Amino acid sequence: MIYREAGQFKTSYRQDAAIFPILQDRIAIWFYLFVAFIVIPTFGSDFFINSMMIPFLIFAMASIGLNVLTGYTGQISLGTGAFMGVGAYACYKLTTYFPETNIIILVLLSGFFAAGIGMIFGLPSLRIKGFYLVVTTLAAQFFLEWCFIRVPWLYNYNASGAIEVPQREAFGLIVTGPSASPSVRYLVVLSIVVFLTWIVSNLIHGRIGRTWMMIRDMDIAAELIGVRPLYAKLSAFAVSSYVAGVAGAMLVFFWLGAAEVESFDVNHSFLILFMVIIGGLGSLVGSFLGAAFIWMLPIIIRAVPKMTGLDINASTVEQLNFMIIGALIIVFLIIEPHGLARLWAIAKQKLRIWPFPH
Amino acid sequence: MDLLYNIFIDPFAQMAATPDFLLQVLWEGFVTGTLYALIALGYVLIFKASGVFNFAQGIMVVFAALSLVGFYEAGVPAYLALIMALGVMGVMAIGVERLVLRHMVNQPEIILFMATIGLSYFLIGAGELIFGGETKSMITQELGLPTGSTVVDVAGGIVILQHIDVAAAVIAAILVAALAFFFSKTRIGRALRAVADDHQAALSVGISLNQIWAVVWFAAGIVALATGIMWGARSDVSFALQIVALKALPVLILGGFTSIPGAIIGGLIIGVGEKIFEVYWGGLLGGGVEGWFAYVIALIFLLFRPQGLFGEKIIERI
Numbered sequence: 001m002i003y004r005e006a007g008q009f010k011t012s013y014r015q016d017a018a019i020f021p022i023l024q025d026r027i028a029i030w031f032y033l034f035v036a037f038i039v040i041p042t043f044g045s046d047f048f049i050n051s052m053m054i055p056f057l058i059f060a061m062a063s064i065g066l067n068v069l070t071g072y073t074g075q076i077s078l079g080t081g082a083f084m085g086v087g088a089y090a091c092y093k094l095t096t097y098f099p100e101t102n103i104i105i106l107v108l109l110s111g112f113f114a115a116g117i118g119m120i121f122g123l124p125s126l127r128i129k130g131f132y133l134v135v136t137t138l139a140a141q142f143f144l145e146w147c148f149i150r151v152p153w154l155y156n157y158n159a160s161g162a163i164e165v166p167q168r169e170a171f172g173l174i175v176t177g178p179s180a181s182p183s184v185r186y187l188v189v190l191s192i193v194v195f196l197t198w199i200v201s202n203l204i205h206g207r208i209g210r211t212w213m214m215i216r217d218m219d220i221a222a223e224l225i226g227v228r229p230l231y232a233k234l235s236a237f238a239v240s241s242y243v244a245g246v247a248g249a250m251l252v253f254f255w256l257g258a259a260e261v262e263s264f265d266v267n268h269s270f271l272i273l274f275m276v277i278i279g280g281l282g283s284l285v286g287s288f289l290g291a292a293f294i295w296m297l298p299i300i301i302r303a304v305p306k307m308t309g310l311d312i313n314a315s316t317v318e319q320l321n322f323m324i325i326g327a328l329i330i331v332f333l334i335i336e337p338h339g340l341a342r343l344w345a346i347a348k349q350k351l352r353i354w355p356f357p358h
Numbered sequence: 359m360d361l362l363y364n365i366f367i368d369p370f371a372q373m374a375a376t377p378d379f380l381l382q383v384l385w386e387g388f389v390t391g392t393l394y395a396l397i398a399l400g401y402v403l404i405f406k407a408s409g410v411f412n413f414a415q416g417i418m419v420v421f422a423a424l425s426l427v428g429f430y431e432a433g434v435p436a437y438l439a440l441i442m443a444l445g446v447m448g449v450m451a452i453g454v455e456r457l458v459l460r461h462m463v464n465q466p467e468i469i470l471f472m473a474t475i476g477l478s479y480f481l482i483g484a485g486e487l488i489f490g491g492e493t494k495s496m497i498t499q500e501l502g503l504p505t506g507s508t509v510v511d512v513a514g515g516i517v518i519l520q521h522i523d524v525a526a527a528v529i530a531a532i533l534v535a536a537l538a539f540f541f542s543k544t545r546i547g548r549a550l551r552a553v554a555d556d557h558q559a560a561l562s563v564g565i566s567l568n569q570i571w572a573v574v575w576f577a578a579g580i581v582a583l584a585t586g587i588m589w590g591a592r593s594d595v596s597f598a599l600q601i602v603a604l605k606a607l608p609v610l611i612l613g614g615f616t617s618i619p620g621a622i623i624g625g626l627i628i629g630v631g632e633k634i635f636e637v638y639w640g641g642l643l644g645g646g647v648e649g650w651f652a653y654v655i656a657l658i659f660l661l662f663r664p665q666g667l668f669g670e671k672i673i674e675r676i
Contacts, residue, residue: 076468124657124660124661127664128660129664130467131615132664134607135607135656135657136657136660138607142653145649146647146649150643266604274475277468277469315486319487322480323483323484325476325483326476326477326478326479326480326481326482326483327476329476329479330473330477333469333476337466
């Protein structure tokens with residue numbers, strides 16, 4: 001009744017090509033941004049912001065990165081964790097050498113290192129396809145993990161082998177380190193995520209994004225009509241790794257505070273692949289939905305026994321958690337293989353014709 | 359110059375100087391390779407019959423070994439426990455077919471792959487819930503597997519052969535022979551190959567996909583149990599095995615996804631290759647290269663043969 005496009009006429013090509021062609025959608029986006037930027041930092045508790053919203057945004061960012069590669073270009077990757085690690089270690093080295101530079105700029109710069117490494121490991125994708133490509137990305141994953149342990153230069157020859165985030169200020173506020181307040185970190189992360197999502201969205205809807213999707217749908221046909229696989233695939237690897245790298249840098253600098261190689265292991269690659277698939281391959285909204293689902297679900301499951309007063313010990317909850325997530329993934333894939341994004345689209349469609357369905 | 363010497367001359371000089379040590383390394387690599395091959399075999403079985411890349415094979419190995427040890431610890435005699443563990447794998451095969459695969463016919467590969475990741479999460483949780491998260495030792499002696507070792511004199515030195523390793527190699531050989539027989543000579547085996555070739559054609563000549571899938575998952579379960587026993591006898595039964603199972607991926611890639619001999623030879627190449635590289639060249643890089651070297655071998659092979667050593671030739675059409 002409220003959500004429908006009746007009476008909204010497109011009078012220019014610009015309006016026709018808009019990402020949110022319906023006025024209600026545009027209003028909704030501004031509303032979400034208002035909630036994210038104003039309401040949550042004002043009213044959210046530190047726990048909510050620190051252990052739910054910040055990691056959710058960071059993982060959503062990483063999922064967008066993987067979605068560019070897997071969802072839009074059709075190249076399966078299990079190396080996201082390592083590319084995030086490259087971003088994190090690059091940012092750490094950068095801030096060691098340039099302690100005065102604004103940390104936000106360094107975080108954004110560190111993605112370029114990840115992009116470079118990603119392109120190197122993306123080279124085999126020109127010859128190798130499908131599941132075979134998983135091996136190249138796994139090679140990247142394990143090789144980089146090994147580098148994070150065996151190259152002491154990366155963690156400044158620390159005895160612990162971990163990178164610890166120094167205190168850094170930006171715009172007169174402490175944004176990293178233990179004394180940075182959660183809401184400041186949240187706002188920084190949110191701004192970066194919104195900014196990069198906007199960039200990626202424009203890339204996807206532009207010429208580059210179309211060549212990615214052509215490669216995904218049928219690479220040989222795409223090549224025949226003039227898409228260069230070299231540029232298309234490598235640019236996808238570069239953008240994907242850039243976004244993943246920034247997400248990794250944010251993960252360490254704005255959330256964990258200190259990180260070892262375990263923060264970037266293959267399990268994280270899987271986690272992010274889950275988010276992308278549950279959210280929906282080839283959908284930016286899906287990346288956010290998937291990240292929310294996979295990240296929030298364990299927290300909710302952990303909270304259930306406390307709320308209902310059941311006396312279950314922590315390890316049992318953890319195991320049940322695994323079982324429930326596993327079962328839910330299967331159920332989801334059976335019910336809706338196209339992910340939460342499709343459910344979202346169906347819901348919008350239903351809402352559009354409500355209350356008079358055909 | 360020094361570096362070049364260390365890379366190209368020194369390792370070979372070492373090999374020539376102590377041939378018995380080289381043999382020992384080769385043997386170790388061979389045994390590891392056999393175990394990789396066994397894990398890879400489980401993947402190949404399922405991939406051949408249903409086109410599903412079964413990520414859960416690694417956790418199936420752990421789960422099979424855990425249920426075997428679990429039954430034994432609950433007071434069941436060892437051989438009965440073995441049969442009961444087989445039963446568990448059978449129930450699981452039917453369960454997977456009924457609850458998961460049946461509903462996912464005609465889905466793209468990646469969705470099926472994801473479903474098996476979901477399955478492996480489920481099995482991790484269930485395994486820890488039922489059997490506890492701590493590592494257990496395999497009941498090697500109770501199952502009548504040999505322990506101890508023999509010292510063999512060769513090439514002016516000695517090579518130590520663990521009996522359990524010999525047993526592992528023999529059991530792997532028997533399993534492969536049995537599977538080859540099963541695939542080529544029995545009715546179900548031929549049905550399996552038909553399903554692997556073309557789902558629809560197989561259905562139209564009256565082969566029941568559901569039954570085939572249950573059979574194939576059960577066969578993979580048997581392989582998983584054998585792998586679990588062997589691997590458990592060498593180290594311990596723990597959930598860490600899961601990461602080892604990822605090593606089967608380069609093995610598969612090397613051998614080709616659909617080839618049983620490929621899985622074996624790929625496993626041996628990876629096993630021997632990574633051991634030799636670790637021992638003779640690993641020191642140059644600071645050690646620990648076993649973690650990624652297998653993937654790099656596979657990568658190099660792939661660049662020259664994108665379909666693996668024995669894989670079917672990829673024909674691309676528009």
